[in-house]
Amino acid sequence: EAQVTQNPRYLITVTGKKLTVTCSQNMNHEYMSWYRQDPGLGLRQIYYSMNVEVTDKGDVPEGYKVSRKEKRNFPLILESPSPNQTSLYFCASSPRQGGYGYTFGSGTRLTVV
Amino acid sequence: QKEVEQNSGPLSVPEGAIASLNCTYSDRVSQSFFWYRQYSGKSPELIMSIYSNGDKEDGRFTAQLNKASQYVSLLIRDSQPSDSATYLCAFSNDYKLSFGAGTTVTVRA
Numbered sequence: 521e522a523q524v525t526q527n528p529r530y531l532i533t534v535t536g537k538k539l540t541v542t543c544s545q546n547m548n549h550e551y552m553s554w555y556r557q558d559p560g561l562g563l564r565q566i567y568y569s570m571n572v573e574v575t576d577k578g579d580v581p582e583g584y585k586v587s588r589k590e591k592r593n594f595p596l597i598l599e600s601p602s603p604n605q606t607s608l609y610f611c612a613s614s615p616r617q618g619g620y621g622y623t624f625g626s627g628t629r630l631t632v633v
Numbered sequence: 634q635k636e637v638e639q640n641s642g643p644l645s646v647p648e649g650a651i652a653s654l655n656c657t658y659s660d661r662v663s664q665s666f667f668w669y670r671q672y673s674g675k676s677p678e679l680i681m682s683i684y685s686n687g688d689k690e691d692g693r694f695t696a697q698l699n700k701a702s703q704y705v706s707l708l709i710r711d712s713q714p715s716d717s718a719t720y721l722c723a724f725s726n727d728y729k730l731s732f733g734a735g736t737t738v739t740v741r742a
Contacts, residue, residue: 553729562637562734563677563721578729610676612730621667622730624676 522547526611526625533601533632541596541628543611551614552594553578553622554586556607563610569594601632636660639722639733647741652709654736656722659703665725666698666705670718671735677721681707712740 524545533539545552553568555578565578569588583605585597594613598605608629612622640655654668665684669677683689683696683705695708705724709716719735 555732560734563732565729565731568729614730620665620725621669621679621682622677624678627676 522623524611524613524623524625526609526628529626529628531628531630533630535602535632536600539598539601539630541598541609541611541630543594543596543625544592545594545611545613545623546592547613547615547623548591549613549623550591550616551620552588553612553614554584554594554596555610555612556580557610557627558607566596566609598630601630603632606630606632636731637722637724637733639720639736641736643737643739645739645741646712648712648714650712652712652716652738652740654707654709654720654722654738656705656707656733657703658705658722658724658731660724660726660731661703663724663726666696667723667725667730668694668696668705668707669721669723669732671721672718709738712738714740714742716740 527542554566555563557563564580567586569575611625614620614622638657646652668681670680671677681696683698689696693710697706717740719737721735723732
């Protein structure tokens with residue numbers, strides 16, 4: 521089944537404790553992206569990747585890191601999480617940038633206390 | 634000005650009626666437009682894409698695009714309780730998909 525897999529689905533952590541949210545797609549998509557979703561603000565792009573080893577900032581990159589060492593994987597790293605990063609996070613992929621709809625993962629609900 | 638503005642909700646319609654959702658966007662070079670449906674606690678799901686001016690129909694859904702007016706809409710005909718969800722419009726430029734905040738639709742049985 522074609523899908524984007526995120527883990528974990530739920531995560532509660534403490535301020536400052538590094539964490540990684542994994543994302544993997546099995547559709548051989550070139551383009552991958554991370555979004556966060558907050559009430560009233562909609563989906564905002566954090567980082568995106570156009571291909572292996574090519575990443576760039578989205579609208580809200582502060583406090584996040586990403587890497588794209590393999591085509592299928594695009595982990596999101598929070599090196600020192602803070603409470604304002606409490607949110608619902610989605611990974612998404614697309615065959616190529618622009619002009620294509622995204623396939624979204626199931627989401628990761630992160631709470632930073 | 635936000636990149637994407639959707640009509641504020643929530644929108645409540647009776648079963649069998651037409652639900653009308655509107656969206657305006659500010660980026661004139663955008664070429665691709667999408668509607669996503671998101672059930673509570675779930676991820677967005679692509680339901681319509683439209684690339685050229687005019688109407689595009691898919692089952693009970695019709696998307697309308699007017700690039701000159703920078704306007705895209707979604708009509709849901711014969712609304713069903715299963716259509717109760719938040720609908721997100723989005724447009725694509727070269728490097729990202731920008732989303733509106735969403736309109737929540739409730740279909741009353």
